[in-house]
Amino acid sequence: MSGLRLLILAVAGLVGLAAVLPSDDGGATPDVDDVATLLDLVLDADEATARECLGVLTRHLQSGGVETARVAALRRRLSDRLAAILQDERHPLRLDAALLAAAWQDPQGLRIARERFLHRPAPEAERLAALQALVAARDASVLEEVGRTLAAPAAASIELRGQFLSTLGRLDDPRVAEVVLEQFARLEPTLQPRAVELLTQRPAWSKRLLAAIQAKEIDQEALNLNQLRRIATFRDEALQTTLRELYGAIREGRDPSREQVFFKTRDFLNGTPGNPLQGEVVFKKVCAQCHKLYGEGAEVGPDITRNGRNNWEQLLWNVLDPSQVIGPGYQARILVTDDGRTLTGLPVEESDQQVVLKVQGGKLESIPRDRIELYKVSELSMMPDQLERQLTPQELADLFSFLAYDRHPRDPEAKLLPGAPAPRR
Numbered sequence: 001m002s003g004l005r006l007l008i009l010a011v012a013g014l015v016g017l018a019a020v021l022p023s024d025d026g027g028a029t030p031d032v033d034d035v036a037t038l039l040d041l042v043l044d045a046d047e048a049t050a051r052e053c054l055g056v057l058t059r060h061l062q063s064g065g066v067e068t069a070r071v072a073a074l075r076r077r078l079s080d081r082l083a084a085i086l087q088d089e090r091h092p093l094r095l096d097a098a099l100l101a102a103a104w105q106d107p108q109g110l111r112i113a114r115e116r117f118l119h120r121p122a123p124e125a126e127r128l129a130a131l132q133a134l135v136a137a138r139d140a141s142v143l144e145e146v147g148r149t150l151a152a153p154a155a156a157s158i159e160l161r162g163q164f165l166s167t168l169g170r171l172d173d174p175r176v177a178e179v180v181l182e183q184f185a186r187l188e189p190t191l192q193p194r195a196v197e198l199l200t201q202r203p204a205w206s207k208r209l210l211a212a213i214q215a216k217e218i219d220q221e222a223l224n225l226n227q228l229r230r231i232a233t234f235r236d237e238a239l240q241t242t243l244r245e246l247y248g249a250i251r252e253g254r255d256p257s258r259e260q261v262f263f264k265t266r267d268f269l270n271g272t273p274g275n276p277l278q279g280e281v282v283f284k285k286v287c288a289q290c291h292k293l294y295g296e297g298a299e300v301g302p303d304i305t306r307n308g309r310n311n312w313e314q315l316l317w318n319v320l321d322p323s324q325v326i327g328p329g330y331q332a333r334i335l336v337t338d339d340g341r342t343l344t345g346l347p348v349e350e351s352d353q354q355v356v357l358k359v360q361g362g363k364l365e366s367i368p369r370d371r372i373e374l375y376k377v378s379e380l381s382m383m384p385d386q387l388e389r390q391l392t393p394q395e396l397a398d399l400f401s402f403l404a405y406d407r408h409p410r411d412p413e414a415k416l417l418p419g420a421p422a423p424r425r
Helices: 003-020 030-043 047-062 068-087 094-102 107-118 124-136 140-150 158-170 175-186 192-199 203-214 225-232 237-247 258-271 276-286 312-320 393-403
Strands: 333-337 342-350 354-359 364-368 372-377
Touching: 030 047, 030 068, 047 068, 047 094, 047 124, 068 094, 068 107, 094 107, 094 124, 107 124, 107 140, 124 140, 124 158, 140 158, 140 175, 158 175, 158 192, 175 192, 175 203, 192 203, 203 237, 225 237, 225 342, 258 312, 258 393, 276 393, 312 393, 333 354, 342 364
Parallel strands: none
Antiparallel strands: 333 342, 333 372, 342 354, 354 364
16 A cells, blocks of 8 residues: 555544544644644645545535534645645646635635635536535535526536435525425426425425425425335324325334335236336436446445346335335434434444445435534335335336336347346237
């Protein structure tokens, strides 16, 4: 391993220590000094290593797991060096330095991040990083611009706008619901489920979402069972009353009646040919937020190109009753933060310092342990049952027709899974 790579790891390790080591004087400590010294060395090294090291430090600070006194100490030690970079508009590390400076509310760092987010010709990765920095800094000044971007196909790709939605989850601001709901009807079908996932993470947002459903502005079936269960955990009696009025009692455990649903759906699909190419559109709408197939989609649940589709009946069971068998490594965690946000995801890291979950859409959420009020293992799959309620009968037939091939339907070598019905011709 190169010396520069060791520097990167050292910075990551020292920042992690800074988040948990007791402070003797409430200010700068040797570990903070070491981080600053190492960063000084790295900034004089090659650009790629310097960028990676700045990114490591920025992500640690954005997670909220570093004590306020340590952040202040890092700011004192690094401000002058970063200021010189921020003032040079041609410096290759200017944006990276700005994202780090934004983590401690530096006005110039915030301004540069805001400008980069709003600059549509900028690379999408840079625009996303800029928004993440602004949200982590609790800078809600760009919220309305995010809303305008969400429903404007020319403003950013569908994938980037989906990432924007996920990023807003960290912004504890009731206006998030207003902005997202205002644009909801104009969002593409593949983005609307991600908007619903966002709005079911906080009680205030969920209350606005259910009000929109009551007003018939959003289809009642837009919420899946896992999202309804999440709302049911919020301690807001008015919200719970609305939830019961709309959906009745929310079942907590696995539904034993799914066996009947399996046989009914199997019979329906045997008599209703689907269009596999239309089914691909349905897959992107309801499945691709968590599953990858033929190289498309997010890797939250298993890649189903080679998993769970050995034959037609196995495919039907896995989709229609996902909690019947939950594979190793796919037991979801439910996490509630001290600011009222509820997340459901698969664990990537579970340490004494933090929990990292991979949530719907493939985004990683890092939550410091001291900000977690509730953390438990779910007995149910992250993939909700009752998929058939979210789709029209023809959409259901099209989806399973797409899933029924061992390769992409456009591949001339593609074959139907054993037992699968023939598609529409």
